[in-house]
Amino acid sequence: MSAEKILAVDDSASMRQMVAFTLRDAGFDVAEAADGQEALEMAQREPYRLVLCDVNMPRMDGISLVRELRQIPSYKFTPLLMLTTESGPEKKQEGKAAGATGWLVKPFNPEQLVATVQRVLG
Amino acid sequence: MASIDLKRFHRAFFEESFEGLDIMEAGLLRLDPAQPDAETLNGIFRAAHSIKGGAGTFGFSGITDYTHVLEALLDEMRAGRRALNASDIDLLLRATDALRQLLVAARDEQPVDAALTEAVHAELTGCLHGEKAGAAAAPVAAKADAAEGWRMVFAPHAGLFMSGNDPLRILRELATLGDAKIDAVDAALPAFDALDPEQCCLSWKIDLRGAVSRDAIVDLFAWVEDECDLTIEALAAASVPASSVTPVAALPAAAPSKAATRPGADATSIRVSTSKIDAMIDLVGELVITQAMLQQQASHIDPAVAEALLQGLAQLDRHTRLLQEAVMSTRMLPVDAVFSRFPRVVHDLAGRLGKQVRLQTIGESTELDKSVIEKIADPLTHLVRNSLDHGIESEDARRAAGKDPAGTLTLRAAHQGGHIVIEVADDGAGLDRRRILAKAAERGLSCDASMTDSEVWQLIFAPGFSTAAQVTDVSGRGVGMDVVKRNIESLGGRVEIGSQTGRGTCVTIRLPLTLAIVDGMSVAVGNDVFILPLPAIIESLQPSADQVKRVAGQGQVARVRDEYVPLVALHDWFSLPARPRPVHEAILVIVEAEGHKLALQVDALVGQQQVVIKSLETHYKRVPGVSGATILGDGRVALIADVGEIVRLATRAAAA
Numbered sequence: 197m198s199a200e201k202i203l204a205v206d207d208s209a210s211m212r213q214m215v216a217f218t219l220r221d222a223g224f225d226v227a228e229a230a231d232g233q234e235a236l237e238m239a240q241r242e243p244y245r246l247v248l249c250d251v252n253m254p255r256m257d258g259i260s261l262v263r264e265l266r267q268i269p270s271y272k273f274t275p276l277l278m279l280t281t282e283s284g285p286e287k288k289q290e291g292k293a294a295g296a297t298g299w300l301v302k303p304f305n306p307e308q309l310v311a312t313v314q315r316v317l318g
Numbered sequence: 319m320a321s322i323d324l325k326r327f328h329r330a331f332f333e334e335s336f337e338g339l340d341i342m343e344a345g346l347l348r349l350d351p352a353q354p355d356a357e358t359l360n361g362i363f364r365a366a367h368s369i370k371g372g373a374g375t376f377g378f379s380g381i382t383d384y385t386h387v388l389e390a391l392l393d394e395m396r397a398g399r400r401a402l403n404a405s406d407i408d409l410l411l412r413a414t415d416a417l418r419q420l421l422v423a424a425r426d427e428q429p430v431d432a433a434l435t436e437a438v439h440a441e442l443t444g445c446l447h448g449e450k451a452g453a454a455a456a457p458v459a460a461k462a463d464a465a466e467g468w469r470m471v472f473a474p475h476a477g478l479f480m481s482g483n484d485p486l487r488i489l490r491e492l493a494t495l496g497d498a499k500i501d502a503v504d505a506a507l508p509a510f511d512a513l514d515p516e517q518c519c520l521s522w523k524i525d526l527r528g529a530v531s532r533d534a535i536v537d538l539f540a541w542v543e544d545e546c547d548l549t550i551e552a553l554a555a556a557s558v559p560a561s562s563v564t565p566v567a568a569l570p571a572a573a574p575s576k577a578a579t580r581p582g583a584d585a586t587s588i589r590v591s592t593s594k595i596d597a598m599i600d601l602v603g604e605l606v607i608t609q610a611m612l613q614q615q616a617s618h619i620d621p622a623v624a625e626a627l628l629q630g631l632a633q634l635d636r637h638t639r640l641l642q643e644a645v646m647s648t649r650m651l652p653v654d655a656v657f658s659r660f661p662r663v664v665h666d667l668a669g670r671l672g673k674q675v676r677l678q679t680i681g682e683s684t685e686l687d688k689s690v691i692e693k694i695a696d697p698l699t700h701l702v703r704n705s706l707d708h709g710i711e712s713e714d715a716r717r718a719a720g721k722d723p724a725g726t727l728t729l730r731a732a733h734q735g736g737h738i739v740i741e742v743a744d745d746g747a748g749l750d751r752r753r754i755l756a757k758a759a760e761r762g763l764s765c766d767a768s769m770t771d772s773e774v775w776q777l778i779f780a781p782g783f784s785t786a787a788q789v790t791d792v793s794g795r796g797v798g799m800d801v802v803k804r805n806i807e808s809l810g811g812r813v814e815i816g817s818q819t820g821r822g823t824c825v826t827i828r829l830p831l832t833l834a835i836v837d838g839m840s841v842a843v844g845n846d847v848f849i850l851p852l853p854a855i856i857e858s859l860q861p862s863a864d865q866v867k868r869v870a871g872q873g874q875v876a877r878v879r880d881e882y883v884p885l886v887a888l889h890d891w892f893s894l895p896a897r898p899r900p901v902h903e904a905i906l907v908i909v910e911a912e913g914h915k916l917a918l919q920v921d922a923l924v925g926q927q928q929v930v931i932k933s934l935e936t937h938y939k940r941v942p943g944v945s946g947a948t949i950l951g952d953g954r955v956a957l958i959a960d961v962g963e964i965v966r967l968a969t970r971a972a973a974a
Contacts, residue, residue: 208334
């Protein structure tokens with residue numbers, strides 16, 4: 197069985213590396229994108245089972261990415277998780293309104309990340 | 319349980335954090351407090367935000383706390399809830415500096431200068447709460463209530479699936495918390511032919527028994543709280559001690575694998591150490607030489623016999639050139655690498671001098687060799703300091719002269735036929751001809767009132783011109799314009815200066831694009847070939863016997879266009895066994911360096927070509943008058959004459 201494909205989107209290379217490394221270590225197949233625009237283009241080319249995205253990014257932010265992804269038929273039900281440091285409720289609301297499945301509050305440790313992803317992917 | 323060592327991500331974190339700081343600094347300097355540009359502010363915020371997020375994740379809590387205040391302040395500015403003024407920008411710049419110190423300390427695992435960072439932190443906090451006291455919400459006290467268990471009614475809205483959520487996921491998770499009895503309620507389920515499989519029509523009743531806190535349950539529903547109707551009631555009133563809260567779902571152990579991290583997938587650039595690039599350039603240089611040797615050998619072959627071979631060689635020639643160009647271009651960096659430091663320099667200096675200065679940079683994307691960029695930074699800084707200190711007038715003086723009270727300093731870079739031209743221009747008062755002449759006379763430099771303007775401007779490059787008399791806090795740290803000129807000439811460049819009274823001064827630097835290749839004239843001296851760098855050559859001529867004279871105490875001189883130029887035969891200079899030909903059978907190459915001309919006597923001009931410079935020092939040792947060596951097409955080694963040094967040594971000998 198091939199590993200589940202996850203798309204990790206963050207403009208911070210260290211965060212992206214951490215997320216990707218952790219998830220690969222847990223047996224997932226992870227692709228990386230540095231901003232929403234790049235992620236959207238990658239998502240259009242091939243399907244991912246889960247998208248993890250940062251909120252604040254250049255070119256296209258995470259909320260716009262979620263909104264765009266939800267409009268692609270094959271991403272209608274795909275879990276889209278936001279990685280957010282904003283503890284205030286507005287960003288979460290905004291993300292939810294755009295169609296996000298849920299969020300993960302930064303800072304998180306690798307174990308939390310793996311647990312959340314495994315929970316979502318069942 | 320095996321945990322993942324976060325240390326392996328630290329290097330990337332620090333690298334991008336320092337890049338983030340540069341973005342913040344550049345953005346802050348660009349920001350106009352009166353009309354802050356939203357995208358710039360956003361960029362600054364994003365950088366701070368990323369540093370905070372990374373610091374939290376990678377365990378630098380001191381940096382997280384510090385950046386949090388900075389980020390909160392930036393967020394208010396970004397959201398337009400706070401007006402900006404110049405002192406805010408100053409504060410933010412200082413905060414950026416302090417953050418840099420924190421990061422450096424964390425990277426080097428050194429203690430932090432707490433006094434400084436704390437002072438800035440306090441200032442930031444003061445600034446943040448000054449207008450918005452009490453904004454920081456007290457953390458919500460964790461609820462300690464618990465019960466025998468909980469009864470829940472979970473009724474998702476029809477559109478729950480549209481956010482990628484799945485009730486099953488939540489139910490499964492609930493079951494891990496305790497003993498769960500789950501009943502589906504299908505009352506709202508329509509008839510099969512009316513069923514829309516994309517709508518959620520079921521709801522659930524759940525009885526969960528066990529020592530589970532209410533918060534743990536609420537957390538599970540957090541993602542869907544607006545997409546469902548949820549009631550949670552205690553099953554029994556008995557309260558449970560608060561200590562037994564929130565069992566965490568068991569995590570599968572993540573076995574550390576040997577898989578290496580893929581470096582950040584920045585498709586547009588990668589970091590490569592310069593030594594690798596230099597090795598590549600070296601190898602390509604060898605390849606070019608080998609190719610040239612083959613070409614020379616092939617010139618003896620009859621084309622009728624070996625047509626295919628010759629065609630192949632021609633193709634090899636073309637590809638070698640292209641490869642060489644491509645490899646050389648990897649050493650090229652945009653001049654922005656050095657320009658980008660000036661906004662801060664100008665900002666700080668202008669503040670200290672009490673002047674208003676706008677910095678304009680043009681052509682930042684112009685590329686030149688990394689080693690040239692490194693060596694140009696100091697001379698440029700000196701010129702910029704000079705312009706601010708001596709060039710641009712005070713606000714009052716500018717107003718009195720009917721000029722814009724804010725001065726403009728322009729840095730401009732452009733390519734000009736194999737060279738890069740960098741200008742440092744200001745719209746200040748211009749050079750003062752009278753004062754320069756007076757000072758030159760005072761310093762005992764040769765000058766007179768009939769000199770042209772450009773000759774007068776050249777005086778400021780004379781050694782000893784800028785002296786203690788004009789040392790200020792800003793410029794004149796014992797480094798004069800003569801050092802600037804010498805540094806640039808040692809790069810094979812030239813400096814020119816233009817000035818108009820009341821209109822400003824413009825210093826133009828002309829530099830070769832790279833230090834690894836030189837356009838050279840090959841000249842024959844006896845049985846040897848030497849390379850003279852083309853930029854140093856003014857002209858070459860075949861003298862008549864009466865053009866060359868011997869002057870007592872000065873050796874030979876050549877009369878070139880009514881000017882006497884000292885003459886040096888390269889045979890003598892390099893102590894070659896071959897005797898120089900009689901002068902009227904030889905060639906004189908007139909070269910110029912540091913304002914002095916010299917006639918070099920050679921036997922013949924061989925040709926003009928680009929040569930790859932090989933360091934003589936690494937392969938042999940330093941030789942006076944030789945800047946390096948190259949390998950010719952026939953495999954022979956040719957020395958590259960260091961014209962600057964020969965001129966310096968020869969004129970000194972003549973003057974002595």
